[in-house]
Amino acid sequence: DIQMTQSPSSLSASAGDRVTISCRASQSISTYLNWYQQVPGKAPQLLIYGASSLHRGVPSRFSGSGSGTDFTLTISGLQPEDFATYYCQQTYSTPYNFGQGTKLEIK
């Protein structure tokens, strides 16, 4: 199975900041890497697919990069609605494991 490791587990930032969340796969997954945002009490929502492609309707302040084993989610110009938990997920092979999550909190 492919294990996904996110860092950091939590992050404090202020509105307007630029933040970066990392995700590492235990083996190469090409660009089969997706990012989700989850607000408390709600279902996850897809942000980025294929490591760097923006899902329709997602603001352009979200961006993703990486390939192989190392990936990054960047949020430029944090908005109040961005304070949530973020998960990476590999869909290279089943089981489609998720990272443990990164909770983004208001400083």
Added chain:
Amino acid sequence: EVQLVESGGTVVRPGGSLRLSCEASGFAFDEYSMNWVRQVPGKGLEWVAGITWTGDNSDYADSVKGRFTVSRDNLKNSLFLQLNNLRGEDTAVYYCARSGTYYVDAFDVWGRGTMVTVSS
């Protein structure tokens, strides 16, 4: 509107069984693979099972293999998850999610979830 609505979650005793349903609307259900993902309250996401658009192929997380069965009825636009021999660690919110819009099978549509509690 593209929508997934789960149902069937309840309180069940250890060793018991349950069938979850997910009703799809607003899209051609029979053209997409579907998945179940669960989340223990306050914890992370765990992929549970997936099934291809035809229903011919399915796969499971090791933690549920042999106990859970995923199926679908394309005529009724519905996805199912049969949960047998339930354990306390199966307590979670269960989400159904669509994949197949993109080549990487990202989960682009999610339901709101249904809560399963395994307790005596």
